[in-house]
Amino acid sequence: MKTKDLVLIALFAAIIIVLGFIPPITLGFIPVPITAQTLGVMLAGCILGAKRGALACVLVIILVAAGLPVLSGGRGGYAWLIAPTSGFLFGWVAAAFATGYIAERFVSRDGSTWQQLSGFFIAAVVGGVAVLYLIGVPWVSVVAGIPFSKALAGSMAFVPGDLIKAAVAAFAARAAYVGYPLLPARS
């Protein structure tokens, strides 16, 4: 692995951690406060690409296991690896990978601003919402013994906030793409 890749992965893991320090915001029409940390996961995929984004998430998970308070709200330790909501933590790896996979293929330097923004947005939604929930919700269902359909229905409350996050991720990713492009272009 090139040293620069290793450094990028480590720096992005640090970004995901710092985003956890930002206090969650509550928007009037959404029942659940939105945290910035999963925004970092979407960005990892959009900016670093599939492999490096996923590895950044792996680093954060290892630090959680090491007993450091890196999850938003100062949470850390093994309790968060085997809790009912832990699927949403382990899912980060697949989510960043899926986001990166799509971003690598759908965003190109020749595209218009709008094309790039929508490419990043779709990547963030598919990875950060669809794939993440695909792992998180069954985990809740199994670990807490709740029927899958009910667990899924309950998780829907978080989707509006996550869509807003995906939009913010798209803007930030495009700004990074223009200012300091790192996304490998694959077809």
Add this chain to the structure above:
Amino acid sequence: MLTSLYVEGSSILHRIGARWKIALLFTVSVAVYLVDMWLLLASALAVAIALYSSVGLTAREALRRIAPALLTIFLLCALNAWFTTPAEGGQMALRLVTIVMIAAAVTASMTMADFMEALTAILKPLERIGLVNAADLSLALGLVLRFVPDIFADYQAIRQAHQARGLPLRWHTIIAPLIVLTLKNADTVSEAIDARGIRNLASTRETIK
């Protein structure tokens, strides 16, 4: 700013090796799901409480660490009881609280050094295949910890710059500059690493010869 959750002490858990603690944790996590006798589940919880109290945390700190998890467990088991039976919900609550307490107890009794040692041991087979490089992993983890305070300071500086200009604080205007600022460091940092030969790569060794 990232203080470890480890607590100094000499309890039973402190004295067992890291690998045994991790093994204990995963064994218990699986075992409680295979049991549905109230007596066994209650005794498991009692043991978990005993272990967690022996670790050396004040009651307040001990509860603070697992409070969000307990809240989620309470809500989910209430839903469980609603959708299945109250008995099911109750048992699930016993299981989850047991697991969470033992996990928190293991975290509080394991230093980061012990954890890294256990992790290196677990990754040895992967290292042999060539999939993972333990030295690179340690370097990466060290870099993360090194840069979190710096990036947080940058975040605060960007926030203050917004406030000084009377701009409203919005995620999309703060996060993009933060990321570009952070990632631009990558070149300098990786050059510094290579210049010091920290990674001991074949390519850098050749150049030094």
